[in-house]
Amino acid sequence: MKRMLSGIKPTGQLHLGNYIGALRNFVKYQDEYEMYAFIANLHCITIYQDPQTLKKNLRDCAALYLACGLDPNKAVIFQQSDVRAVSQLGWIMACNSYQGELNRQTQYKDKIAKGETGITVGLYAYPTLMASDILIYNSDYVPVGEDQKQHVELARDIAVRFNNRYGETFVVPEPVIAQVGARIMDLQDPTRKMSKSDNSDKGCIYLLDDPKRARKKIMSAVTDSVGIVQFDKENQPGVANLLQILSSLTQEPIDSIVKRFEGKGYGDFKKEVADAVEAELIKIQTEYNRILSEGILESVLKEGAEKANRTAEKTLRKVQKKIGVEIF
Ligand code: AMP
Numbered sequence: 399m400k401r402m403l404s405g406i407k408p409t410g411q412l413h414l415g416n417y418i419g420a421l422r423n424f425v426k427y428q429d430e431y432e433m434y435a436f437i438a439n440l441h442c443i444t445i446y447q448d449p450q451t452l453k454k455n456l457r458d459c460a461a462l463y464l465a466c467g468l469d470p471n472k473a474v475i476f477q478q479s480d481v482r483a484v485s486q487l488g489w490i491m492a493c494n495s496y497q498g499e500l501n502r503q504t505q506y507k508d509k510i511a512k513g514e515t516g517i518t519v520g521l522y523a524y525p526t527l528m529a530s531d532i533l534i535y536n537s538d539y540v541p542v543g544e545d546q547k548q549h550v551e552l553a554r555d556i557a558v559r560f561n562n563r564y565g566e567t568f569v570v571p572e573p574v575i576a577q578v579g580a581r582i583m584d585l586q587d588p589t590r591k592m593s594k595s596d597n598s599d600k601g602c603i604y605l606l607d608d609p610k611r612a613r614k615k616i617m618s619a620v621t622d623s624v625g626i627v628q629f630d631k632e633n634q635p636g637v638a639n640l641l642q643i644l645s646s647l648t649q650e651p652i653d654s655i656v657k658r659f660e661g662k663g664y665g666d667f668k669k670e671v672a673d674a675v676e677a678e679l680i681k682i683q684t685e686y687n688r689i690l691s692e693g694i695l696e697s698v699l700k701e702g703a704e705k706a707n708r709t710a711e712k713t714l715r716k717v718q719k720k721i722g723v724e725i726f
C-alpha cells in the first residue's frame with residue numbers, strides 16, 4: 399500500500415477551507431493509502447503564539463481530526479513534536495537546501511514584499527522542516543491545498559538532490575491537489591483565500607462556529623450583480639466560491655448544481671449552501687463533543703506517536719550513516 403502523509407498547522411481554529419481543502423480528503427484517503435496525519439505544532443511557532451491559545455487550538459485540531467472521520471485504526475494520527483527525529487532531520491534538510499530556494503518560497507517572499515519585519519529564522523526555514531516531515535516517513539503522496547504545493551516541490555528537490563549525492567535514500571514524494579475545493583475563498587472578499595488569520599470574521603467559517611452563525615455568514619456572503627448562478631471565477635468569484643463549497647460538501651458536480659438553479663436567484667442558491675454548511679457543522683460538532691467527553695485524545699496521539707517514531711527513527715539512522723556523521 400502506498401503511503402500518504404499530510405499535516406495541518408493550527409495557528410487558529412480550523413475553518414471550512416482546511417476541511418474542504420485538506421482534512422476531508424485525508425479521511426477519504428485513509429481507506430486507499432497508509433495514511434499519516436499529523437498536527438504541525440512546530441510549524442505553528444514560526445510566528446509567536448500565546449501558549450494558552452496555542453494549546454487550545456492544538457487540542458481542538460486533534461479532536462477535529464477524529465470528529466471529521468480520521469480513524470486511529472486506519473491512520474497514524476500524531477503530533478509533529480512527539481517525533482524528535484523530525485527536528486533532527488530538519489537540520490540535515492536545511493544543510494541540503496539553498497538560500498536561493500528558500501528565498502523563492504512564496505509564503506516568505508510575500509511577507510518580505512509586504513515589508514513585514516520580525517520574520518523569524520524558523521519562518522524562513524519552515525519549508526525545510528516540512529521536507530523533513532515528508533521525507534522521514536517515506537511518503538509517496540502528500541495531499542495539500544494549492545498554497546502548499548511549492549513546499550512539497552522543495553521536498554522533492556531535496557530528496558532527488560540527496561539521493562544523487564549520497565545514493566538512493568528517500569522516496570521522492572508527489573503532491574496531490576484536490577480538483578474541487580483546493581482553494582476556498584473568503585466569503586466577504588472572494589479574491590482572497592479563506593484563512594484563519596483573517597481580519598473579517600464574517601468571511602471565514604470555523605468548524606466550531608455556532609451552526610446558526612455559520613448560516614448567517616453564508617447568507618451574507620458577497621456575490622455580484624450578474625444574478626445568474628454559474629461558475630465564472632473571473633467575473634463572479636463569490637458565486638463560484640459558493641458553488642465550490644456546495645459541490646464539495648454534497649458531491650454534486652458543479653454543472654449539475656448550475657443546471658438546477660437556472661432562472662433562479664441567489665437567495666435560493668445561498669439557502670441551499672447554508673443548509674449544507676449548517677448540516678455539516680452539526681455533524682462534525684456532535685462528534686467533536688463526544689470525543690472530548692470520552693477523553694480518548696491523549697491515548698490516540700500517544701499510540702500514533704509510537705508508530706510514527708518507529709518509522710522516523712529508521713530513516714534518520716539511515717540518513718546519518720549515509721552522510722557520515724555517525725562514527726560507528
Ligand atoms: P493551513 O491552514 O495553512 O495550515 O492549511 C492547512 C491545510 O488546509 C493545507 O493543506 C492548506 O492548503 C489547506 N487550506 C488552508 N486554507 C485553505 C482554503 N482557503 N482553501 C482550501 N484549502 C485550504
Ligand code: TRP
Pocket residue numbers: 403404405406407438441527528531532540541542546549
Ligand atoms: N505547512 C503545512 C500548512 O501550513 C503544514 C505541514 C507541515 C505539512 N508539514 C507538512 C503539510 C508536511 C503536508 C506535509 O498547512
